[in-house]
Amino acid sequence: MSATLQTTDVTVLDADLLDRTAAAVREAGAVLRERFGAVIPYRTREELMSALAANDDTALGILRPHLTSLRPDAGWVEDELDGGALPPGEWWVVDPAEGNVNHLHALPEWAVTATLVRDNQPVLTAVHLPLTGETYTALTGAGAHLDGRPLNVSRTADLGLSIVATSQARPDEDENVVRRVGSSITAMLFDALVVRVAVPATLHLLNVAAGRIDAFWQFAGARADLLPGALLVTEAGGRISDAEGRPWTPRSESFLAAAPGVHAQAVTTLSR
Template sequence: MSATLQDTDTALLAGTEAAVRAAGAVLRERFGQVVHHEGREDLMRALAANDDAALDILRPALTRLRPQARWVEDELDGGALPPGEWWVVDPAEGNVNHLHGLPEWAVTATLVRENRPVLTVVHLPLTDQTYTALTGAGARLDGRPLRVAPTADLGLALVATSQARPDEDESVVRRVGASITAMLLDALVVRTAVPATLHLANVAAGRIDAFWQFAGARADLLPGALLVTEAGGRVTDAQGRPWTPQSDSFLAAAPGVHTAAVTTLSR
């Protein structure tokens, strides 16, 4: 990356952080009581209301920062993006947790250039913590550099996985279940919860040793993939091959447990 482009992306990261924090403040004001719903339509309306409240801040702010970057409209989409720059945003990552009064949710924004994440911001409004990463410049939590764990034994590892989306294909659900069983046999402790991004932030921070997921959306995985990579971790698919948004599995791990995690997930 040229020095000029690096400087531009550094400035973009600061502007992105400001926008994400502002959107997080709006969602924090909406957080509190459990939002009850009688059916799927009620649930979808409540989820959309949170998304729209955050997007009202994020879309104009990020468009001003990078007018030439296009916008991914559906945070549940996967696969490769067309050439150029794209904003991949999850206005309420862990939205269902927010509606249920649970604290595990965040606001994320990632700039993708030629299908590679170049900068990301993950903000946790309830704790006022902000994770950032810039390609080639490291990953940080509130400005403090992050590093993945030194763990070298999967048997001593805390690992995690997440449900990619509701109504997943049955074959994927069965694959998830089998992988959890395998990890329960080989790892020390297995955590299973949504959203993926918060697990990946914990991998980058050295709190969790590995995270895997089958299927998944770009907005779930791109922010954490950049955080983990810039914190010194390895990001592949579950078989150890290079991960891309087209991959049908995802693994982010501390280098010392990556090979063992691949072996476990490949059984």
């Protein structure tokens, strides 16, 4: 892969592009932080969707012009809940308020993410946590970092000593997916030390990349909640696959990110 990206006017190093992407997610995060605090009441699904959209639109008003100016020829994924493969070329996969429902409920687990995907491979990603001020970044071949400090996955080699996590991919999942999620949690409760269940996926994946937890899995899922973490975990030395141990792609029906020492054990547990 070339170390540079061609724009219409200048050649921008990937590393410089990542720095500018990180600045954009921090700016958007600062605005969302100003909106955070009180629980936002809603009585209907329509009111909920309106409140979610208000956060998204606020962040996108900052992210979209910044990122478009960086890569004017890149496509833009409109719906952060979309899954599957993208057409060839470059695409911005952005979640303007990852964990948006948490933001509305005054819960702290939310972030702003932006990932550049090239021919269905994540090239760079920036994830900002506005409440802590932390920014996680990864660049293909250059490692994963937290505010400039290298990240490394856990050295744990025993699933029985591991903290693992999973997440609900989206509301209104297919019944078969819901049942599979439930049975997988039960299996992990038998085989792992501790099982965490919460949204959003990206925050669990940050913890895998940082070595704080040892594995994360999810059934179904969207590009925007898996691609940033997939790149971070890979660049931090972790392993990515589907739940059966096969290579993961955005078309896969399941996802597993784990420290190398527990990956095979996690596959065995999830494949039962």
